[in-house]
Each structure stands twice: as C-alpha cells, then as structure tokens.
Amino acid sequence: MENLFDLFVRNVFIENMVFAYFLGMCSYLAVSKTVKTAVGLGTAVIFVITVTVPVNWLMENYLLKAGALKWLGSSFADLDLSFLSFLLFIAVIAAMVQLIEMVIEKFAPALYNALGIFLPLIAVNCSILGASLFMQEREYGTIAEAAVFALGAGVGWALAIIVLAAIREKLKYSNVPAPLRGLGIAFILTGLLAIAFMGFGGIVI
C-alpha cells in the first residue's frame, strides 16, 4: 500500500510527464491560454490515461510479451509479439477514446459538454501513448501498479497545464517584447516551471 502511494507522488511531482519527459507538449502549449479550457483538457487526460494504461498492461502481459501467450497452450510459449506493441497500443487508445466518448455522452451529458472537443483530440496526445510505452519499458508487476502510475502521470500533466494557463492569464497585463509574445514566452515559462519542479528531484521517498 505504502509503495503505491510513493509511486503516485513520484509520478505527479518528480517524474512529471511535462516537465521531466516533455510529453503532450503540443496540446500543452496550444490549449493553455485560459484556465477553464486547461481544466477541461486536464480532466480528460486524467480520465483517458487511467483507463488506457491498465488495458494496455493486460495487452502487454497476456498478448505481446515474450511468453505471454502461454495461456493458449505450450506451443505458443516462446512467441514474442512485442514488435506489434505500437500498433496495438495506439489502436487501444483510439478505441478507448471513442468508447469513453460514447459512454460519457450517454450517462453524463454535463461532463460531456464540459470536455467538449478535447476528448477526440486526446487520441494524438503523446502523453497517453507515452505512458503506455513507459509502462512497457518499466515492466510494472501488477495491474494496480500500472493503474496508480497512470493516475499519477495524468494528475501531473493536468497540474502542469493548469499552472501554465494561470500564469499565461496574468501575463496578458505584462509588457513582453513583441517577437517573444505568445509561443516564445510560453516556452521560456515552461522552462522556468521545469526548473522549479526539479526541486522535487532531491526528495527521497
């Protein structure tokens, strides 16, 4: 139990998807102009990442990994399909995004309206596929670990985009040099935020 909490905190702060791995940068920079949209996209990312990583964990462990097909019979025991993982992971993500969209539309129309166009956009947000690929690389032992890792990664991403959006809202009132306005200053801000987040790096949990 203790370990799962450590894993969560580590993935929110220390191994933050945005500040340590630069994942999901495109939508991070494009959608962070107001806090409201940032909260919408952040929620959608937490949701999708927490659903897709455990599903991909099942795929990895019962379908793709060397020897994962043992449950089909001994003749499949040494089959290694891991070269197909990109294709399968992205298909799972695209399908889950579609499925989640339909479920939310049916059962929670208010949430559906709040998330709006962000849900379909998430299929190409690299933090989602990135989380699945990290899950594969780090070889999490149980599905619970994979799920907690995914939740932490999603919360970390949402936190990062909301912080940037809040700063950019205030930035409207400051006098930025013309060529740096917009994209340029957003990059530099993200860099400064990343330096701040490096402060968490020394924490031993």
Add this chain to the structure above:
Amino acid sequence: MKHLKLLTNPLNDENPITVQVLGICSVLAVTVQMKPAIVMAVSVIVVTALSNLIISLLRATIPPRIRIIIQLVVIAFLVILVDQILKAFLYDVSKKLSVFVGLIITNCILMGRLEAFAMNNRPWESFLDGIGNGAGYGIILIALSTIRELFGSGSLLGYQVIPEGLYKLGYVDNGMMILPPMALITVGIMIWVQRGYNKKLIEK
C-alpha cells in the same frame, strides 16, 4: 517554382516547430547530443514523406468517418519499420531514443500534415510537403542539439571540441544545458531570434 516552395516554406515561414507548434515533445527530449538528434531527424523525414505519399495515393478511397484510424495505422506501420531498422543497425542510438521512436506515431507533425495537406493534394506534392516539413523539424532538432552538446558537454557528435587548455583556465561546462528545462528556454530564445528577423510571424 511552386514545388520548390513546398520544400522551402516549412524551413522558415511555416516551420512545424516554431510556427505551427507541431511535434514539440521529441524536439526537447532527444537533443542532448547530436547523434540521436540526427537519427531522429532522418527517421521523421522518412516517415512524414512516406506517410504523406501513401495517404495521398489512398485519399480518394478513404471514407472520411474512419480516416483518423486509417492514418494512424499507416503511420504506425511506417514507425514499426523504422524502429526495427534502428534496432538492427544502430542499437545504441535506438536505446538512447527509448520511447521516442514509438512516439513518432503521435508526433503531431504527421497527423497535422496528413489532415492539412495529403488528404487534398496529389501524391508528388504531398511527398515534397512531407520532406519539407520533416526537414523543417530536422533543422530545429540539429540546431538545438548542436547548442546543447557544445555548451553542455563541450563536444560535437561525441568529439571533444573545446580544448583542454580552456578547462585548465577555469572554463566549466554548463551542466544546465543537459537538463530538460534549458531545452525549453533555448527553443524559446530560438523563436525570439527567428521572429526578430521575420516580423510577419509576430503574434498580436
């Protein structure tokens, strides 16, 4: 002339990184050293050019409603090819690039160009547009990795270029350059310089 524009426009006026804001993630992550950056740039050029070509050839037969899945499958197929080739011939570089080769699939340059260009243009133009955009991405990647490797480790492509004597005089490599935050700040400054020269790109 029109064809030449397709190749040269993405290098400056429509640069995928600094103007269109597409495909930022990998730019920042693989540019600590020049060698992985060059390999990554070449891989992306190959994938953008070929995926643009294939989608453009298929564009009349793709039903609009399922086009995203088809585009992703074509891209994923090409990326798997690139990944397997890198693993076979450049194993140490492919280890360094880790998940980022796989992430070419979700590199927004690909989806962006397929949607914006290849779906309504002829194969040859789409192929050139793919090469142009891949090269625009590659230029930023190589420039950034040159700056980061030179100031961060005092070497270029793994060869020491800053002479020993300078270190004896008290010169120290800037360790910040190797860390992620400086990549972001360096790109910010590159955008600043580019827009300083190219006034029409300045945002209101």
